Amino acid sequence: MSILTHTPVLLNEVIQALGVQPGGRYVDSTVGGGGHAAAILEHSSPGGQLLGIDADPEAIQAAQEKLRAYRNSVRLVNDNFINLEAICLKYNFQPVHGILLDLGLSSLQLSESGRGFSFRYDAPLDMRFSPHQERTAADIINRSSETELAHLIRTYGEETRYHQIAHRIVEQRPLQTTLELAQTIERATGGRRGKIHPATRTFQALRIAVNDELKHLELALEQAVNLLGFGGRLVVISYHSLEDRIVKQFTRRESLGRIRLINRKVITASPAEVQANPRSRSAKLRAAERIIPPVSYSRVTEELHFLVDNKEDGRGGPELWEKLSVTF
Numbered sequence: 069m070s071i072l073t074h075t076p077v078l079l080n081e082v083i084q085a086l087g088v089q090p091g092g093r094y095v096d097s098t099v100g101g102g103g104h105a106a107a108i109l110e111h112s113s114p115g116g117q118l119l120g121i122d123a124d125p126e127a128i129q130a131a132q133e134k135l136r137a138y139r140n141s142v143r144l145v146n147d148n149f150i151n152l153e154a155i156c157l158k159y160n161f162q163p164v165h166g167i168l169l170d171l172g173l174s175s176l177q178l179s180e181s182g183r184g185f186s187f188r189y190d191a192p193l194d195m196r197f198s199p200h201q202e203r204t205a206a207d208i209i210n211r212s213s214e215t216e217l218a219h220l221i222r223t224y225g226e227e228t229r230y231h232q233i234a235h236r237i238v239e240q241r242p243l244q245t246t247l248e249l250a251q252t253i254e255r256a257t258g259g260r261r262g263k264i265h266p267a268t269r270t271f272q273a274l275r276i277a278v279n280d281e282l283k284h285l286e287l288a289l290e291q292a293v294n295l296l297g298f299g300g301r302l303v304v305i306s307y308h309s310l311e312d313r314i315v316k317q318f319t320r321r322e323s324l325g326r327i328r329l330i331n332r333k334v335i336t337a338s339p340a341e342v343q344a345n346p347r348s349r350s351a352k353l354r355a356a357e358r359i360i361p362p363v364s365y366s367r368v369t370e371e372l373h374f375l376v377d378n379k380e381d382g383r384g385g386p387e388l389w390e391k392l393s394v395t396f
C-alpha cells in the first residue's frame with residue numbers, strides 16, 4: 069500500500085454544494101483514492117449510500133481500503149463513467165441525491181502508477197486510465213502523422229508551439245518513455261521559459277486524447293442530470309479550461325430546462341488550500357440542482373411529442389401551458 073495519499077480538492081465546498089444529508093444516495097463517478105467519498109459517507113450517515121466508480125482498477129483498490137469502515141454503505145464499480153446510467157440502473161441506484169465528478173487524475177496516478185502521466189518520472193508512454201483501453205500514448209506519438217500530432221497538441225494542449233513540437237517528435241521517433249518525449253519537447257521549444265515546463269501542455273494533450281476525456285465528459289454530464297431526483301445536485305471539479313468550458317456550456321444550456329445553477333461564479337480554492345495542496349490551484353467547481361422531477365419531466369416531454377405528432381388532436385395552447393405549470 070502506498071504511503072502517499074491523494075488529498076481531495078475543495079472538500080468542504082463539495083460537501084456543501086452536494087447538500088449532503090443523512091440517508092442520501094450519492095454517486096462519486098471518479099472515486100479515486102476515496103477522499104471525497106469518505107467525507108460524503110460521513111456526512112450522509114446514518115443511512116447514506118454511495119456508489120463509487122473509477123476506470124482505474126488500482127484506484128478502486130485504494131478506495132476499497134480507504135472506505136473499509138463504510139463497506140456496508142458502499143458499492144465500488146470499476147468502469148468508465150460514460151456508463152453512468154447503465155451502472156446505476158444495474159444496481160438499482162436511482163434517483164440520486166447527488167453526483168460528483170472530480171475530473172482528471174489523482175496524485176497517485178501522477179507520481180506512482182508508472183503509467184507515464186508525468187514527465188517528472190521516467191515511465192513507458194502509456195497514460196491509459198484503464199488497462200482495458202487499447203490505445204496508449206506511445207501509439208499516438210509513434211503512429212500519427214505530423215499533421216495529426218500538431219492538431220492534437222494544439223487542440224487538447226492549447227500549445228502555441230505545436231508545429232515545432234510535432235515536427236521534432238516525428239524526427240526523433242520512435243519514442244517510448246516520458247523522459248524521451250519531455251527531452252524532445254524541450255529541444256523543440258528551446259528549453260524552459262517561465263514557470264511552466266515546456267512539456268506540460270503536450271502531456272495534457274496526450275492524456276486527453278488517450279482517454280477521450282472531453283467526449284466522455286459530455287456523455288457523463290448528460291447522464292448525470294438524467295439520474296438526479298428532484299432537488300438532486302450535480303457537482304463537477306475541472307482542472308483545465310477545455311474541461312471547464314464543457315461544464316460551463318452544459319450547465320448554462322441545461323439551466324434553461326432541468327437544472328438551476330447553484331453558484332453563478334465558479335468556486336476555486338482558497339490561498340490556504342493552494343498552499344497546502346498545489347494540485348488545487350487550477351481546480352474549478354461548478355454545481356447545479358435539478359429543478360424538475362424526472363417523472364414529470366418525461367411526462368411533459370411525452371406530452372410535447374404527442375402534440376407534435378397529433379396536431380389535429382386540437383390540444384395544446386392554454387391547455388398545455390396549464391399542464392406544464394401544474395407539473396412544475
Ligand SMILES: C[S@@+](CC[C@H](N)C(=O)[O-])C[C@H]1O[C@@H](n2cnc3c(N)ncnc32)[C@H](O)[C@@H]1O
Nearest residue numbers: 076098100101102103104122123148149170174
Ligand atoms: C482527481 S481523481 C479523483 C480523486 C477523488 N475525488 C479522491 O478524493 O480521492 C480522478 C479519478 O477519476 C478517474 N477517472 C478519470 N476519467 C474517468 C472516466 N472517464 N471514468 C471513470 N473514472 C475516471 C481517474 O482514474 C482518477 O482516479
